[in-house]
Amino acid sequence: MEREVQRVRQAFLSGRSRPLRFRLQQLEALRRMVQEREKDILAAICSDLCKSEFNAYSQEVISVLGEIDFMLENLPEWVTAKPVKKNLLTMLDEAYLQPQPLGVVLIIGAWNYPFLLIIQPLIGAIAAGNAVIIKPSELSENTATILAKLLPQYLDQDLYIVINGGVEETTELLKQRFDHILYTGNTTVGKIVMEAAAKHLTPVTLELGGKSPCYIDKDCDLDIVCRRITWGKYMNCGQTCIAPDYILCEASLQNQIVQKIKETVKEFYGENVKESPDYERIINRRHFKRILSLLEGQKIAFGGETDEATRYIAPTVLTDVDPKTKVMQEEIFGPVLPIVPVNNVDEAINFINEREKPLALYVFSHNNKLIKRMIDETSSGGVTGNDVIMHFMLNSFPFGGVGSSGMGAYHGKHTFDTFSHQRPCLLKSLKREGANKLRYPPNSQSKVDWGKFFLLKRFNKEKLGLLLLTFLGIVAAVLVKKYQAVLRRKALLIFLVVHRLHWSSKQR
Amino acid sequence: MDPFEDTLRRLRETFQVGHTRSAEFRAAQLRGLGRFLQDNKQLLHDALAQDLHKSAFESELSEVAISQGEVNLALRNLRAWMKDEHVPKSLATQLDSAFIRKEPFGLVLIIAPWNYPLNLTLVPLVGALAAGNCVVLKPSEISKSIEKILAEELPRYLDQSCFAVVLGGPQETGQLLEHRFDYIFFTGSPRVGKIVMTAAAKHLTPVTLELGGKNPCYVDDNCDPQIVANRVAWFRYFNAGQTCVAPDYLLCSPEMQERLLPALQSTITRFYGDDPQSSPNLGRIINQKHFQRLRALLGCGRVAIGGQSDEHDRYIAPTVLVDVQEAEPVMQEEIFGPILPIMNVRGVDEAIEFINRREKPLALFAFSNSSQVVKRILAQTSSGGFCGNDGFMHITLASLPFGGVGASGIGRYHGKFSFDTFSHHRACLLRSPGMEKLNAIRYPPHSPRHLRKLVVAMEARDCSCTLL
Numbered sequence: 001m002e003r004e005v006q007r008v009r010q011a012f013l014s015g016r017s018r019p020l021r022f023r024l025q026q027l028e029a030l031r032r033m034v035q036e037r038e039k040d041i042l043a044a045i046c047s048d049l050c051k052s053e054f055n056a057y058s059q060e061v062i063s064v065l066g067e068i069d070f071m072l073e074n075l076p077e078w079v080t081a082k083p084v085k086k087n088l089l090t091m092l093d094e095a096y097l098q099p100q101p102l103g104v105v106l107i108i109g110a111w112n113y114p115f116l117l118i119i120q121p122l123i124g125a126i127a128a129g130n131a132v133i134i135k136p137s138e139l140s141e142n143t144a145t146i147l148a149k150l151l152p153q154y155l156d157q158d159l160y161i162v163i164n165g166g167v168e169e170t171t172e173l174l175k176q177r178f179d180h181i182l183y184t185g186n187t188t189v190g191k192i193v194m195e196a197a198a199k200h201l202t203p204v205t206l207e208l209g210g211k212s213p214c215y216i217d218k219d220c221d222l223d224i225v226c227r228r229i230t231w232g233k234y235m236n237c238g239q240t241c242i243a244p245d246y247i248l249c250e251a252s253l254q255n256q257i258v259q260k261i262k263e264t265v266k267e268f269y270g271e272n273v274k275e276s277p278d279y280e281r282i283i284n285r286r287h288f289k290r291i292l293s294l295l296e297g298q299k300i301a302f303g304g305e306t307d308e309a310t311r312y313i314a315p316t317v318l319t320d321v322d323p324k325t326k327v328m329q330e331e332i333f334g335p336v337l338p339i340v341p342v343n344n345v346d347e348a349i350n351f352i353n354e355r356e357k358p359l360a361l362y363v364f365s366h367n368n369k370l371i372k373r374m375i376d377e378t379s380s381g382g383v384t385g386n387d388v389i390m391h392f393m394l395n396s397f398p399f400g401g402v403g404s405s406g407m408g409a410y411h412g413k414h415t416f417d418t419f420s421h422q423r424p425c426l427l428k429s430l431k432r433e434g435a436n437k438l439r440y441p442p443n444s445q446s447k448v449d450w451g452k453f454f455l456l457k458r459f460n461k462e463k464l465g466l467l468l469l470t471f472l473g474i475v476a477a478v479l480v481k482k483y484q485a486v487l488r489r490k491a492l493l494i495f496l497v498v499h500r501l502h503w504s505s506k507q508r
Numbered sequence: 509m510d511p512f513e514d515t516l517r518r519l520r521e522t523f524q525v526g527h528t529r530s531a532e533f534r535a536a537q538l539r540g541l542g543r544f545l546q547d548n549k550q551l552l553h554d555a556l557a558q559d560l561h562k563s564a565f566e567s568e569l570s571e572v573a574i575s576q577g578e579v580n581l582a583l584r585n586l587r588a589w590m591k592d593e594h595v596p597k598s599l600a601t602q603l604d605s606a607f608i609r610k611e612p613f614g615l616v617l618i619i620a621p622w623n624y625p626l627n628l629t630l631v632p633l634v635g636a637l638a639a640g641n642c643v644v645l646k647p648s649e650i651s652k653s654i655e656k657i658l659a660e661e662l663p664r665y666l667d668q669s670c671f672a673v674v675l676g677g678p679q680e681t682g683q684l685l686e687h688r689f690d691y692i693f694f695t696g697s698p699r700v701g702k703i704v705m706t707a708a709a710k711h712l713t714p715v716t717l718e719l720g721g722k723n724p725c726y727v728d729d730n731c732d733p734q735i736v737a738n739r740v741a742w743f744r745y746f747n748a749g750q751t752c753v754a755p756d757y758l759l760c761s762p763e764m765q766e767r768l769l770p771a772l773q774s775t776i777t778r779f780y781g782d783d784p785q786s787s788p789n790l791g792r793i794i795n796q797k798h799f800q801r802l803r804a805l806l807g808c809g810r811v812a813i814g815g816q817s818d819e820h821d822r823y824i825a826p827t828v829l830v831d832v833q834e835a836e837p838v839m840q841e842e843i844f845g846p847i848l849p850i851m852n853v854r855g856v857d858e859a860i861e862f863i864n865r866r867e868k869p870l871a872l873f874a875f876s877n878s879s880q881v882v883k884r885i886l887a888q889t890s891s892g893g894f895c896g897n898d899g900f901m902h903i904t905l906a907s908l909p910f911g912g913v914g915a916s917g918i919g920r921y922h923g924k925f926s927f928d929t930f931s932h933h934r935a936c937l938l939r940s941p942g943m944e945k946l947n948a949i950r951y952p953p954h955s956p957r958h959l960r961k962l963v964v965a966m967e968a969r970d971c972s973c974t975l976l
Binding site for chain 1: 524526529563564565568569573595596597598600601606608609611613614690698701702705706708709710712714717719731732735736738739742778779780781787788789790864875877879882883886888890891892893894895896897898901902904905906907908909910913914915917918919920932933934935936937938939940941942944947950951952953954955956958959962
């Protein structure tokens, strides 16, 4: 393991990954890989999660292609130095922020979107000029295998490597030193990753999870609300970090919600959900059993059918759920949707705030004030109002958690920034040493005052304008005195001109 | 009995109630901080003189004025910084409202060091308060006089339901770190930085670590040695060398060294007189432990300038060492004292190689009349910050972020960067409850026709995202 990491570090130190042209080439190669080997990639994802080709393409591949294109278009601009505002002391100097690569970056992926959650960070890491070690989740075996097979065929083999393995290999890997670690997964392992990173003072981005609440107000169109929730909840069989985990609403709405979700499920997946090509399966037996145990003792409003052999769990809704039960104690990560009745939005807000900050928060209402209140009085990684999932899709948003749902963020330029060091640079000249005499000892009070002036004085534009006007006024007075005779002769002309100017400015 | 439990609970409760959210409240806190600095200026100067023998010049410029400047900057810009930041939208979200909301994290812990005990406590505090957090301040127990003022006077100027000062040494700090915070801001050594981050990991608390390292200073042959000597000496011996961004060691050719030594001597004499110990402009070492540590370093290489020390006064003369070996202690640890070793290199390449063999420093300096040389060193090395042809001037610009990279730190602050550091940037997308037809394409059952539509829509976009 150590040797592998060393090899990658040597490759980085060679400087190969830094030139813009190289980065663009690698990104283009990645794009070719995704396009040319689409079939293989889709097949791997599909077999890991029993996903249809459409879903694999639209949930993972399309986003990847979009990110690559976005990166290719914008990278030339992002790598350039950005000048910053200067003060009086640095007026004649160059001051800017220069993005630089960090070095060797470790990306640990998750199994639920096994391709996207590795490649999307990888794109940003390459764009920022780093070398990358990729550790795909061992649970999504086929994707892990295909990544190990394809990446070396298209990308630089020393700068970007795939290391596969389970807990043991990952633990070994985490003992090594990296310049940034991006981990997607659960809270427990997140803590382990951060602790390992602390030994080397390695910065981390942790994309974790939690229970993303979904509040449904009385004042909304339940048809549309339930369609949107159904889409987001049962996509990937509920195995989405930002899926609406549970619903909060007034008790009177429960039955309608259940009915409409039921209808939507039928519309989306047909009478026999098990036979729908658009419905996925649980990743493995362990998670299947885990989700099953969450159903114990619950009121199943509809769904609840399971088949261990195929790891199938039907889209399920639970009603009148007791917050103290197991299903409300852990992130569900499955197609089970509990509804917890609350009396009003105050109670909902309190309920949410009593718990860990979630990765996403959803609120459905026609009342914009209510939505605003929800946002103002809670905290979460991100929010989508009147829909679910969608804030993930806009890459001008930083995507990440807060509190136990994570730290740091990425997507789009934020990935580039995460994997860069934005280095502040000040370039002065060796001339004008006279100006520096102000700062050198022996010191005096006047030096202190001047020092403060140069360091801190800010010129108010209006004050400056006033100063300028006063100065001009004085000049005018002097001139008037000097040319008195001339002015007396032209007095009438001057009067008319001034009057005209005054009149026209009044017009404005 | 946990001495911190009650304080932390109180602060957390205040935060939960939303007390610190309004701009008015935050501005009032910042104004209070400003008044603290104004009202206690003389007291603070005296305390800094007592702790570190700081001259009025140093105290005013590097501690009080900097802190005041940050308070003023925050007050001026608070509302602008707090505003929701609207972001570019995609085809699918054109009709929606998309913005980033800046939210306070909650309960913030600031652990401050002793070398600039006012500045490095208050500047982070400004950011934390401006961002709307409740703050626990743990000033350094080593700079005792300032610690006392911060503990006794500062709370009177701030709302004590959301601000507290806690005191103690390593043991108490360890105990404090067992508690859960929503953000931890630490300034200090890399060794303790690791301890802080490990403690933070247990609660998944994000951190900013302002650490240190050995800041290299390359001097090219084509420079005027007197100008270089002026600039390097000023930054090196400021605060008796106890500055995390001071030039730690010099890299230059033997020829340049020959020209630099008399220039440095001349500068030192001009700055501090023939007897630097009697100059009011030279600081003292903070305590016996560091004094002894530094005195031991005087034995490395050969003393070319200075080398005197006085235990009773904790005085170490402005010193320059030559003929130093890389393996000697003075080149193994951050010096943090008024000692400047000179290492010889033959040219820029060797200097760059030397620098890159070591940990990434907090600051890097390069002196040369050739901007090519300066830019080359910039491009081929990494460091927290960089200044060409001067010392740490770059940290006086609030528009530049201040922070380390690698072993010199994680995160950054100063000015708006402080506000951003202490805020959670929350992505908010508010969609319209109508327009459901547009969403039809994302719903199952899916067909090849859907896929074709999707691909076409993707190609038509001008901003990247998926249509789903």
